[in-house]
Amino acid sequence: MNVEQALSTLKKNGYKYTGKREEMVRVFAREKRYVSAKDMLEFMKFDYPNISFDTIYRNLSLFSDLEIIESTELNGERIYRLACETEQHHHHLICTLCGRTKKLDMCPMNAVIGEPTGFTITGHKFEIYGYCETCEVQA
Structure with a gap:
C-alpha cells in the first residue's frame, strides 16, 4: 500500500482526513520497516509537539482495522508497518x-x-x- 491508497481507504470508510493521520502514513511509507508506537511518537513530535501516545495508539488501531498497516510482536513489543502492496500470498x-x-x-x-x-x-x-x-x- 502507498500513501495515496492508505488515505483513500480512510476516506472511503468515512474517516476524517487529518494532518496527523497523513503524517503517520507518510512515516510508514518513508521508513519501509516495522516501527513501534514509541518510534512513531518520536517521528511525529517535531511537527506535532503535543501529540500523545493515546493519539498514536488510536490511529494505529484504526489503520490496523482498515488493513492499512500490518503488525507483529518482537521482543514483547507490538510493531507496525505499511501493508504490503501485493495481495499475493507471501x-x-x-x-x-x-x-x-x-x-x-x-x-x-x-x-x-x-x-x-x-x-x-x-x-x-x-x-x-x-x-x-x-x-x-x-x-
Missing part, C-alpha cells in the same frame, strides 16, 4: 535490530505440514527473524 524475513523486512515469496508452511487431514486452514502467519545485511555487522 511471508517476511524481519531484521530484529532495525525492523526492515524482506519478502519471502515461497510459503514455508507447505514444507512443514502440507495439507493436514481433518482441518481446513483459513489463514496463517509465518515470520523469520534475524539480521539484515546492514545490521549483521553490528550484531
Whole structure:
C-alpha cells in the first residue's frame, strides 16, 4: 500500500482526513520497516509537539482495522508497518535490530505440514527473524 491508497481507504470508510493521520502514513511509507508506537511518537513530535501516545495508539488501531498497516510482536513489543502492496500470498524475513523486512515469496508452511487431514486452514502467519545485511555487522 502507498500513501495515496492508505488515505483513500480512510476516506472511503468515512474517516476524517487529518494532518496527523497523513503524517503517520507518510512515516510508514518513508521508513519501509516495522516501527513501534514509541518510534512513531518520536517521528511525529517535531511537527506535532503535543501529540500523545493515546493519539498514536488510536490511529494505529484504526489503520490496523482498515488493513492499512500490518503488525507483529518482537521482543514483547507490538510493531507496525505499511501493508504490503501485493495481495499475493507471501511471508517476511524481519531484521530484529532495525525492523526492515524482506519478502519471502515461497510459503514455508507447505514444507512443514502440507495439507493436514481433518482441518481446513483459513489463514496463517509465518515470520523469520534475524539480521539484515546492514545490521549483521553490528550484531
